[in-house]
Amino acid sequence: MTAAPGDDTRLFVVEQRGRIRVIENGTLLDTPFLDISSLIPSMSQADEWGLLGLVFHPEHATNRRFFVFYMQTGGRSIVAEYATSANNPNLAEAAPTQTVLSIEGPVAHHFGGMMAFGRDGYLYVSSGDRGDEARAQNLSSRNGKMLRLDVDNPASAPPGNMPGADSLVWSYGLRNVWRFSFDRCTGDLYMGDVGGAYEEVNIEPHNTGHRNYGWPVADTGTNCSTGTCPVFAVDHNFSDCSMVGGYVYRGSAIPNMNGRYLFGDWCTNRITTLVWTGGTSVEQVEDLRQNLDTANTLVAMSSFGEDNQGNVYVVDLAGALYRIDAE
Structure with a gap:
């Protein structure tokens, strides 16, 4: 769980199976902020797999950048950059901007x-x-x-x-x-x-x-x-x-x-x-x-x-x- 810098109304909660949820003013929103569950291997393979981390860029309020850490099918650890939607702060763009780190x-x-x-x-x-x-x-x-x-x-x-x-x-x-x-x-x-x-x-x-x-x-x-x-x-x-x-x-x-x-x-x-x-x-x-x-x-x-x-x-x-x- 984390918050975006400067944002005092929302919390972002990571779900291991690949979704990031938004809690806004104490209410859990129905629509996920980001859903990358299609990139996550079957959880039956190992209980530590999945979407494991989220961090917002220090200048997220102006550049909309954030990063996720997940396990890719095949076992590679990926840190990928995404962007928050310019039109809706409770949604992220579906496609990553870039991969910034890969760990074998x-x-x-x-x-x-x-x-x-x-x-x-x-x-x-x-x-x-x-x-x-x-x-x-x-x-x-x-x-x-x-x-x-x-x-x-x-x-x-x-x-x-x-x-x-x-x-x-x-x-x-x-x-x-x-x-x-x-x-x-x-x-x-x-x-x-x-x-x-x-x-x-x-x-x-x-x-x-x-x-x-x-x-x-x-x-x-x-x-x-x-x-x-x-x-x-x-x-x-x-x-x-x-x-x-x-x-x-x-x-x-x-x-x-x-x-x-x-x-x-x-x-x-x-x-x-x-x-x-x-x-x-x-x-x-x-x-x-x-x-x-x-x-x-x-x-x-x-x-x-x-x-x-x-x-x-x-x-x-x-x-x-x-x-x-x-x-």
């Missing part, structure tokens, strides 16, 4: 699929290891990486990417960053990585990059002899199994939540908050489940979303969307 690799699982624009104006894209863990340490592969590209010139890499690697690599050693986000106040990059034995939160200070997060060499939460340690890790012995990265809360509805990073887990539906204090240090780690009305109604937490006011939303794969508000 084994057809298994761990595709990543999150996109966000950084303060530098470049598009950041998470790419999973696709089930072949060695690819995360292979700098010539785009799998198991955080990628960074210039949507205005996708054929050329932006300056500042990782030297000695594929031209689009920003950081590496990641298993499957299903969801990541930038803190809208600091520009710091928060990544929720679906680990092997541990679920991880990794944080990059604004505009640093070039980091090795260790997978698959390091996956213990503490042994970081190869790579950068996570700021937070959860052992699977605590029933957590699949990290869902979220957002740093910057809304006004809950003042005491300001600056807290919210993230979750697919298996337990646990929602946790923490405050990053620099390096690998965090404080005020808190399980929010007992404070939320949705504690017993969430079926399968799949994502978080953020609107232009900094409010944070929880997306349930069962078809529900919740906003985190004060009592």
